[in-house]
Amino acid sequence: SLKGKTALVTGSTSGIGLAYARALAAVGVNVVINGFGKPEDIEKERSSIEADFGVTAGYDGADMTKHEQIAAMVEAAAPDILICNAGIQHVSPIEEFPPEKWEAVIAINLSSAFYAMRAAIPIMKARKWGRIVCTASAHSKTASPFKSAYVSAKHGLAGLVKTAALETATDGITVNAISPGYVWTPLVEHQIPDTMKARNMTREQVLHDVLLAGQPTKEFVTSEQVAALAVYLCGDDAKAITGANLSIDGGWTA
Ligand code: NAD
Numbered sequence: 001s002l003k004g005k006t007a008l009v010t011g012s013t014s015g016i017g018l019a020y021a022r023a024l025a026a027v028g029v030n031v032v033i034n035g036f037g038k039p040e041d042i043e044k045e046r047s048s049i050e051a052d053f054g055v056t057a058g059y060d061g062a063d064m065t066k067h068e069q070i071a072a073m074v075e076a077a078a079p080d081i082l083i084c085n086a087g088i089q090h091v092s093p094i095e096e097f098p099p100e101k102w103e104a105v106i107a108i109n110l111s112s113a114f115y116a117m118r119a120a121i122p123i124m125k126a127r128k129w130g131r132i133v134c135t136a137s138a139h140s141k142t143a144s145p146f147k148s149a150y151v152s153a154k155h156g157l158a159g160l161v162k163t164a165a166l167e168t169a170t171d172g173i174t175v176n177a178i179s180p181g182y183v184w185t186p187l188v189e190h191q192i193p194d195t196m197k198a199r200n201m202t203r204e205q206v207l208h209d210v211l212l213a214g215q216p217t218k219e220f221v222t223s224e225q226v227a228a229l230a231v232y233l234c235g236d237d238a239k240a241i242t243g244a245n246l247s248i249d250g251g252w253t254a
Pocket of ligand 1: 010011012014015016017034035037062063064065086087088109135136137181182183184185188
């Protein structure tokens, strides 16, 4: 059972990350959440995890673009379970892509997972048990135009997960990626205006002709479905699953 273990979830003040934290708490895991937002909103989420599930919930505001802050957060939390989930999107043609946006997407979606693993693996090796789950994306397996930084970061993350799995295979540690299709979260909502602009489309056209166009089920994936897969990967039944990149995308990559 996972009861009494500690999970650190990066980027968990909203969306999929918050769903991971709540789903792990629901099976008795103490959690540390991370991410940006209004202090009062974050405190509300943190305290409701404790109230709803009777576990300890902490918050660490480490910035996923700062490797020293990432290492300090991991060392303070000493997690049994590390969920690398923080991510941002930017939608633009390559020739107009702002260099600082490229750097930020690579830092938050890819490099932060490397720095978090780098700090967490020694802690997990010492315990001979650990679980690392990274939120990749259907965009770790396939591309879409105008998302060069995101697609590059997620393909890179898939490679990092495979490498970390091989390096930890005999240490009781598993490392896997979960690759969702479109999940209805603030990240998706916020890219609609830029996609409207980049493709000269209405909001409805973006929803149906772009977002759900490639998702054969024509339904958004839910954060709770993604979180349930992560909880499964953390359990003993999943100890033989390592180095995998599991799709949960309504058939997008089929
Ligand atoms: P979201 O915007 O709701 O959540 C992103 C989280 O990351 C927030 O908690 C935010 O505060 C945090 N964050 C952003 N920049 C940060 C920084 N510099 N330091 C610390 N935290 C930071 O988005 P989401 O849709 O829940 O995305 C979560 C993950 O799922 C991302 O890696 C995303 O790429 C991936 N994903 C999302 C979808 C989707 O359709 N929503 C699909 C596939 C993959």
